[in-house]
Amino acid sequence: MKFDKVRWGIIGCGDVTEVKSGPAFQKINHSELVAVMRRTGDLARDYAKRHNVPKWYDNADELINDPEVDAVYIATPPGSHKEYTIKAAKAGKPVYVEKPMARNFEECQEMIAACAEAEVPLYVAYYRRAQQRFLKIKELLENGAVGEVRFVSSQQYQKPSDDVLDPQHLPWRVQPELAGGGLLFDLASHTLDILDFLLGPITSVQGFASNQAGYYRAEDIVTGTYRFESGINGVGNWCFTAFEDVDVNEIVGSKGKITFSTFGNDPIVLTTARGTEQWSFEPPEHVHQPLVETIVADLTTGSSQCPSSGFSGARTNWVMGELVKNYYL
Template identity: 80%
Template sequence: MKFKKVRWGIIGCGNVTEVKSGPAFQKVKNSELVAVMRRTGELAKDYAERHHVPKWYDNADSLINDPDVDAVYIATPPGSHKEYTLKAAQAGKPVYVEKPMALNFAECQEMIAACKAAGVPLFVAYYRRAMPRFLKIKELLENNAIGDVRFVSTAQYQKASDDVKDPEKLSWRVQPEISGGGLYYDLASHTLDLFDFLLGPIKDVNGFASNQGGFYRAEDIVTGTYMFESGIHGTGTWCFSVFENVDVNEIVGSKGKITFSTFGSEPIVLTTSKGAEQWSFEPPQHVHQPLVETIVEELTGDGNKCPSTGESGARTNWVMGEMTNL
């Protein structure tokens, strides 16, 4: 399946598509955004007019079956990812789906099977896999900068925000039937996927999930241990009802360690017996753009293959499900 130019349609042109993702489809070579959809038609029309998109819909089926749409970006919450992926696959169109890939691992497997049966590729929006900041970490690991990797650790803590304290304005991100779980599913997925990208698949997982703050039904703290197929160990604590915000990952090896954040812009720090080195990166204006470039290149046959697939995205859902016992 190759295209001269990939003409995209977006299902769910909400906040994430305003800057983070939407403009990337218009700026990448051999890529064009031709249609957007939102259930509220006036909002879809407004988005289309502001972003100079020629078509808008208030019905996903209409966008999926538009002959001018070659590929579909699903930017809705996870609760509808499987439904729209299956419909796009049935229409013979490549799919780029937001993360987490689905509500659970079983849904991910259904999505992979449907796309495979239809002969269409399935990509997942773990865009950090293509960002220069994290490619630098991969380069350091491949160059043996810290020797043999022994273990990784994650500490991610946040204050409880107002949109999870007010039951009248409860964010969809902490409603499991829409998001798959709590903020752990929304945020930890990025870190766990990064470790999969940097160090390979995880094979064994154990964890505990609880709700300590009582602001909503979903878990607000998860602690876990895991082991990669390579034998590297991992530990993590994610808590979303504490007094401060913390975001620190470490990859520790026989000769040094790499320290970095998942969401911040702090420098990457390499520490060895020789001292510390660091590298700073400005985040791309449209953080999805480097990954979208790889997708378009794969679909047009112009070079790179996308490093974030349905198979890799499903692995992250599996890890999260195992760690929360869901």
């Protein structure tokens, strides 16, 4: 599948598409955003007008079947990812789907199968895989900066946001029927996916999930241990009702360690017997853009540059499912 220019359509032109992703489709060479869809037509029309997009829809099927749309970016909550991915695949169109890829591993498998049958590529919006900040960490690891990697630890905890304190108007991110679980699926998915990118697949998982604060039905704390295919061990703790915000990952090896955050912009720190070194990177204006550039390169040149596929996205869903499965039994 090869295009001279990739003409994109967005299903779900909500907040994430305003700055993080949407404008990138217009700024990349050989890429164009030609249509957007939102169930509330007035909002879709407003988005199209503000972003100079020629077409808007209030029906996803119409966008998917528009002959002038070559590829579909699905930016809805996870509860509809499978449905729209399968429809786009049946229409013969490549899919770029938001993270988490779906509500569970089984839905991911159905999406992969549908795209394979239709012979269309499936990409997942774990955009950190293409950002310079995380490529630098990968370079350090591959160059043996910490020696042989022994283990990784992740600590992420934060104060509860105001929107989860109103039980009558809970965001989709803490509604398991829409998100697959709680904030672990929305936030920790980024950390687990970038660890997959840096250290390889996780193949064994044990987790404990519970709800301590009672603000919503989904789990609000998860503690897990895991083992990578390479033999590296890992441990993570995610709490979304703590007293402060903390975001720190450490990759520890036989000769040093790398410390970095998933969401922050603080420097990457390498600590060895020789002392410390630091690297700082400014985040891209549109955080999806480096990853979308690799997708457009794939679709216009036939290359395989994109580092975030349906297969890698499904692995992250599997890990999260294993971490919380005791809670949803």
